[in-house]
Amino acid sequence: MSSKDQSSILNVSTNGVPENERLALLREFYRCGVVKAEVAPNEGQPLDANFNCYAVPEAQLMTGKLSGARLIRTKELVVDGDDSLALVVVRSGAVGISARGRELLLGPGEAVLASAEDTVVLERHLAGDCFSLRVPRRILAPMIMDVDDAVMRIIRDRPSEIRVLVDYATSLVRENGFATPALRQLGVGHLHDLLALVLGPTDDIRESAGRGGAKAARLRKAKFMIVNNCWRHDLSVAGVAQELGVTPRYLQRLFEADGKTFSSFLIEQRLKRAHRMLREPEFAERPVSSIAYDVGFGDLSYFNRSFRRAYGATPSNVRSGAAE
Numbered sequence: 001m002s003s004k005d006q007s008s009i010l011n012v013s014t015n016g017v018p019e020n021e022r023l024a025l026l027r028e029f030y031r032c033g034v035v036k037a038e039v040a041p042n043e044g045q046p047l048d049a050n051f052n053c054y055a056v057p058e059a060q061l062m063t064g065k066l067s068g069a070r071l072i073r074t075k076e077l078v079v080d081g082d083d084s085l086a087l088v089v090v091r092s093g094a095v096g097i098s099a100r101g102r103e104l105l106l107g108p109g110e111a112v113l114a115s116a117e118d119t120v121v122l123e124r125h126l127a128g129d130c131f132s133l134r135v136p137r138r139i140l141a142p143m144i145m146d147v148d149d150a151v152m153r154i155i156r157d158r159p160s161e162i163r164v165l166v167d168y169a170t171s172l173v174r175e176n177g178f179a180t181p182a183l184r185q186l187g188v189g190h191l192h193d194l195l196a197l198v199l200g201p202t203d204d205i206r207e208s209a210g211r212g213g214a215k216a217a218r219l220r221k222a223k224f225m226i227v228n229n230c231w232r233h234d235l236s237v238a239g240v241a242q243e244l245g246v247t248p249r250y251l252q253r254l255f256e257a258d259g260k261t262f263s264s265f266l267i268e269q270r271l272k273r274a275h276r277m278l279r280e281p282e283f284a285e286r287p288v289s290s291i292a293y294d295v296g297f298g299d300l301s302y303f304n305r306s307f308r309r310a311y312g313a314t315p316s317n318v319r320s321g322a323a324e
Contacts, residue, residue, distance in 0.1 A: 093128020230269035
């Protein structure tokens with residue numbers, strides 16, 4: 001991302017560029033200013049690209065088109081420590097994206113959240129325009145209940161929210177809304193809020209909130225508290241229930257009605273936190289036992305068994321890259 005008090009604009013266009021020089025031009029673009037990715041041409045398709053990238057503190061906007069090529073965030077590049085999250089919106093045409101064992105095809109008006117911590121392949125199948133908004137994970141994670149669950153899921157049920165985000169972002173660029181530090185701070189804050197709205201409660205949650213009212217709201221608040229405090233060794237059903245002003249048994253019943261238990265949800269969040277730490281370069285020298293303790297586990301054997309059951313691999317396998 002950009003520094004605290006600066007903004008930058010980076011553009012690339014293959015218009016007027018000989019075909020044999022286009023791939024090198026696009027590869028250079030992806031080495032500068034945007035998330036680092038390899039570029040591979042599609043056999044038998046002409047390479048065509050036209051991107052405008054606007055980087056400001058804690059946000060990066062990109063608009064434009066790409067056809068005839070694939071963008072690949074490889075295992076070798078993932079170790080660069082970039083943990084940003086990007087909402088990719090297909091404005092026209094069709095885009096394929098694969099990561100985390102999922103292969104998605106997005107059509108006009110659809111969006112997906114991708115993580116720079118994953119190996120990702122993105123390919124435009126039909127020519128058209130795209131929009132992306134990239135933000136640091138630390139900005140978005142506190143704003144939605146479980147950011148990892150939002151990654152690699154097609155968003156097609158909230159066209160109004162997506163349209164408002166894209167329209168606001170493009171108007172910021174068009175009206176020079178990043179011209180001063182004060183305007184940048186205000187505009188970026190609004191972008192974060194609109195992005196959280198796009199990634200907010202699903203229709204299922206909205207419907208259950210409409211039917212269950214206070215119960216749905218309490219369960220969502222309980223989950224939010226667990227996600228953001230799962231590392232605490234003293235986190236308990238009694239403590240969370242006290243924060244919500246309900247009894248522990250009432251809270252347990254809320255989780256049971258949702259198909260889980262308080263304990264299973266807590267363990268799931270601790271394992272997700274451990275999985276992320278094992279993949280992050282800054283924790284490469286931290287012993288597995290220390291990571292297990294840091295995320296809230298007091299028993300290393302139980303942590304190892306739970307981790308293998310959840311991910312089908314050992315913590316060491318995940319750390320070495322032998323398992324996704």
